[in-house]
Amino acid sequence: MIDPYRIVRHPLITEKTTNLRDKTAVYCFKVALGANKIEIARAVEAIFGVKVARVRTATVHGKRRRLGRIVGRRSDWKKAWVQLAPGSKEIELFESS
Numbered sequence: 451m452i453d454p455y456r457i458v459r460h461p462l463i464t465e466k467t468t469n470l471r472d473k474t475a476v477y478c479f480k481v482a483l484g485a486n487k488i489e490i491a492r493a494v495e496a497i498f499g500v501k502v503a504r505v506r507t508a509t510v511h512g513k514r515r516r517l518g519r520i521v522g523r524r525s526d527w528k529k530a531w532v533q534l535a536p537g538s539k540e541i542e543l544f545e546s547s
Contacts, residue, residue, distance in 0.1 A: 452489065452493075454492070454493035454494075454496040454497050455493075455497065456482060457481055457482050457485045457489055457490060457493040458479050458481055458490065458493045458494060458497060458530075459479070459480045459481060459482065460479070460480055461477065461478065461479050461480075461543050462478040462479060462480055462529065463543065464478075470531075474533070475533060475534045475538075475540070476531050476532065476533045476534075477494075477531070477532050477534070477541055477543075478529060478530070478531050478532075479494070479529070479530050479532060480527060480528070480529060480530075481493075481507070481528050481529070481530045482528065483509070483526060483527060483528050485528065485530075487505040487506075487507060487530075490505050490507070490530050490532065491505050491532070494532050498541045499539075500534050500535075500538045500539060500541060501534065501535040501538045502532055502533070502534060502535065503533045503534060503535040503536070503538075504532075504533040505530055505531070505532050505533070506530070506531040506533075507528055507529065507530045507531075508528070508529050509526060509527075509528050509529075510526065510527050510528070510529055511526050512524035512525050512526050512527070
């Protein structure tokens with residue numbers, strides 16, 4: 451099995467994802483571009499010790515960027531929304547003091 455930490459890169463913490471997490475127990479992560487929904491669910495379950503009910507994914511296309519005359523492009527990346535099963539504990543993204 452692939453290392454779960456190579457599949458789930460890091461959580462995406464924005465105002466929108468924070469509201470989504472508080473209301474519906476859906477967490478958003480930046481994941482490996484080649485990972486599928488089954489691998490993402492298994493990685494989140496292994497890392498955080500929770501039960502995953504549903505995974506939704508989207509590929510975010512990189513933006514075009516310029517540096518003077520040279521036009522470049524940022525890399526594409528994948529975003530995953532992971533919904534936890536009812537009765538599952540919450541994921542602690544930051545340590546409590």
